[in-house]
Structures are given as structure tokens and as C-alpha cells.
């Protein structure tokens with residue numbers, strides 16, 4: 088057992104509400120999974136990550152070695168191992184050197200990556216293909232790209248920022264300063280302003296209401312699906328991935344989201360033999376419910 092256990096990889100997905108940690112074997116099997124409420128602020132984030140790591144060590148009964156991968160929201164400087172503009176974590180302003188702080192606490196090497204990028208690696212592990220796109224539909228809308236089996240961040244870390252492709256110059260103001268970005272159409276925050284509901288999760292309530300025939304819900308659902316489809320189309324026509332995974336909070340809807348986005352892609356391709364021939368609808372997948380895609384991807388970062 089020792090020879091096998093020595094090769095467990097650990098990944099942490101630090102979110103605004105929860106920090107989720109996994110230990111995985113070389114073939115990607117999850118052998119331990121731990122989640123704890125995230126304490127906000129710089130010290131809180133480091134403390135929480137340390138606690139989750141300790142719980143993983145306890146659960147596996149191992150001295151976990153190697154490099155610990157960490158996915159965090161916000162702007163990440165991978166070379167610096169630092170994060171900023173992670174407002175939901177209470178980390179803003181100055182760079183938080185998470186890699187060095189955590190490495191000191193764990194006495195292990197640490198690598199830090201943007202959570203959407205980490206999730207893209209986790210999604211790629213679900214697929215036989217080496218070229219995939221991962222669309223995160225959370226509070227915002229962003230994508231991660233794995234091409235030739237490698238994460239592509241771009242020259243400025245902006246690869247996959249498809250949520251800020253403006254599709255309507257007269258559309259709603261976006262937090263990025265533009266108008267009519269895809270994020271203002273297809274995201275959790277767009278949904279919350281278009282269809283406020285006390286029910287949680289809101290996206291599931293929306294899809295259920297639409298399925299019951301609620302006319303207003305149908306309009307909002309179809310607009311959301313069209314926005315996600317546009318993001319998938321932009322990514323496909325740019326890097327031509329084999330599969331496009333939908334993840335993030337809104338994707339917890341599951342199958343109804345997948346079929347809705349597929350229908351929108353078919354509608355967008357109607358009248359275009361070129362788009363139809365690309366079968367973008369056939370490339371859409373949804374990350375399985377409760378699969379800790381970003382934590383698994385973070386674990387793969389350390390390899």
C-alpha cells in the first residue's frame with residue numbers, strides 16, 4: 088500500500104463559501120474528500136486551506152507528499168504564486184502570496200492557479216480528448232482551455248475570458264466597463280437580475296418554472312442558454328475543442344441546461360451549413376453533479 092499511497096496528489100478548491108480538498112490516486116480516483124467553510128480574508132484563507140489539508144492527511148492516514156495544487160478565484164499570478172481581486176474571499180488590493188504562505192504552513196511545495204483554469208484541467212481528466220474547453224457559469228462567466236493536454240493561460244492570463252465578449256453594444260452595463268457582455272446574459276448574476284427568486288438554487292428554480300410553462304421563465308431560460316451557446320460558439324471557432332464542459336453553480340441544473348444549450352446551438356446554426364457541419368451541440372457536456380472538478384484539477388496541477 089505504501090508505494091501506492093506515496094503517490095496521492097492533493098488539490099484544494101478555495102471558494103467564497105467552502106474550501107474543498109481531495110486526495111487522488113495516479114489514475115484520478117478520489118480517495119478522500121474534505122470540505123470546510125472558508126474563513127474570509129488573507130489569514131482566514133490560509134488557515135482554512137491548512138485545516139482542509141490536515142483533514143485530508145487524517146482521512147488518508149498518509150504523510151501526503153509532493154506538490155499541493157490550489158485553485159482560487161480572482162486574478163492569479165502563477166509565477167508569483169499570488170492572488171488578488173478575489174473580492175468574494177475578502178482578498179483585494181495587494182497581492183496575497185498564497186503559495187509561499189501556505190507552503191510555509193504545510194512544509195510542502197504549493198502551486199496556485201485560477202479556479203476556472205484548475206477546473207478545466209479537472210474536466211479534461213473526464214475526457215479522452217486533449218483539447219477541451221470548460222465554461223464556468225457561476226456568478227460570472229469565464230472559460231478555461233486545455234489544448235494538447237496543457238492548460239493555456241495566454242500571454243496575460245486572459246485566455247478564455249469569453250464572458251467579456253460584448254455581443255450587444257446597447258446591452259446592460261457590465262462590471263468590466265463594457266456593455267452587453269455575454270456575462271450580462273449568461274451568468275448567475277444575470278439570472279438573479281432577470282428573474283429574482285427566493286428559491287435556491289435560483290437556476291434550478293428557473294428551469295423548473297420554464298418546464299412548467301411559465302412564459303417569463305421560458306424567456307429568461309432561453310436567453311441564458313443562448314448566451315452560453317454563444318460562448319461555446321466563440322470558443323469553438325477560436326480553438327476547435329473536442330468537448331465543451333459546462334460547470335459552475337448554474338451548471339448544477341444538469342441535463343436541462345445541457346439540452347437547452349444544445350438547442351440554442353442548433354438554432355444558431357440553422358441556415359448555416361458551415362456551423363451545422365461543426366456539430367457544436369454534439370460537443371456539449373455537463374460536469375457530473377457533485378464531481379469536485381476544480382479540486383481534482385488543482386491536484387493535477389502539482390504533477
Ligand SMILES: [Zn+2]
Nearest residue numbers: 251261263268
Ligand atoms: Zn464585461
